Amino acid sequence: MKRILTLSLIVTMAFLFSGCKNGNKTQQKDINLDQPSFTQGEVAEPEEIAEEPVFKISTTKGDIVVKLYKETPLHRDNFVKLARSGYYDGMLFHRVIRNFMIQGGDPFTKQEGKEAQYGTGGPNYTIPAEIVPGKTHKKGALAAARRGDNVNPEKASSGSQFYLVQSEEGCKHLDGEYTIFGETISGLDVIDKIASVQTNNRNLPLEPVKIISVKEVKE
Template sequence: MMLKNSFITILLLIILSACNGNKEKKEGSKASANEVAIDSAALEQARLDSIAKEEEAFKLTDENAIEFFFEYSKKHKEDKVKVTTQYGSFIIDLFEETPYHRANFIYLTKKGYFNGTYFHRVVKDFIIQGGNSDEWEIANRRKEIGSYLLPPDTKKGFKHHRGVVSMPSSEVDNPHKFASPYEFFIVCSNPGSYHLDGDFTAFGRVVEGMDVVDKINNLPTDAGEWPLENASMTVEIIE
């Protein structure tokens, strides 16, 4: 009887030992799977952080702007923006036929560049020009995005009719009329300002809210054509 009891005790100890071993294996496997999941998540976060740093460090220059906007225009097909001011809002349709200038405007809009800039030049019955400001914040935004000019794209047949959106040339020594990409102007004259054709790139047109453009065009200005009341804007992409 004692031998029988001893045998049963030994058998139970063997079974318990096997169960504990299986449990430890399962817990070990579970811990290993969790470690793999944590490592994968960490690697993915590191990858995203690396991409974010690269995008943050990227700056546009005269050397890379055309190539950048060529690729950007293929991936970003948006062609309408809404400009909101304290005088109301208006909608601009951007021309597909001027891809670099369209892509530039979309890129700057997505960067939030135009928000808080002004219509800083108003010439009655001629144009309103926007995209600049006398605030350091706007200058810093330009610095972060980059320093570059865009070549003119004037042979697509677009004329400077009333409501057309065009890009002014840079104020630097610029015999080829390279455009200042951070600014734009809207033709307010009726039926248009056709003496601008061939020198400036028409890349869009106001399709809704031209009455708001006219309100801004009628603002009183100082001797430098800057409105006495700052006409600030926000710009957003719409479907």
């Protein structure tokens, strides 16, 4: 549901996801967000980083372990920077659609009384698209949310919001449209658990699903 926010520097924008398969039936799923305006800035590079670092996303439903791709260094480094700073700790999965995806990364979800602004938060920058041929929206794919093409033809990514594909068949129609910067290597069952929770008409879980922490897994 679109909302008009009368906040300074906020404009109406949209993330659009549609057409994931559900069994033999195709369901159209649109996710419309109001998103604050961003400036595209340089992403700070962490001091030390593995080529393909691994992170454990601990949630109230269990742990999801993801590997970040070396082919998407801007998104990789940004996620590492935010995770190491504790940015994601305490956030909620604010948009959950069964047989599609689960979405998080909005700092407003850490604040009481901000439900109307869920989906609008993030750092004040975007990340240039790093769409890599061969990286697909398979189940467990980790990808960056973004504004719609009408206001974002360059397909630049949100500075913090991400989603994990839950559809068993994947969402191949999204390939080439959003930057996929990692994949799930453990915890697909946890993604399923999160996707199965009851939600309201804005796809917000009725029982909050919280990201407890995002920690780097050292070899």
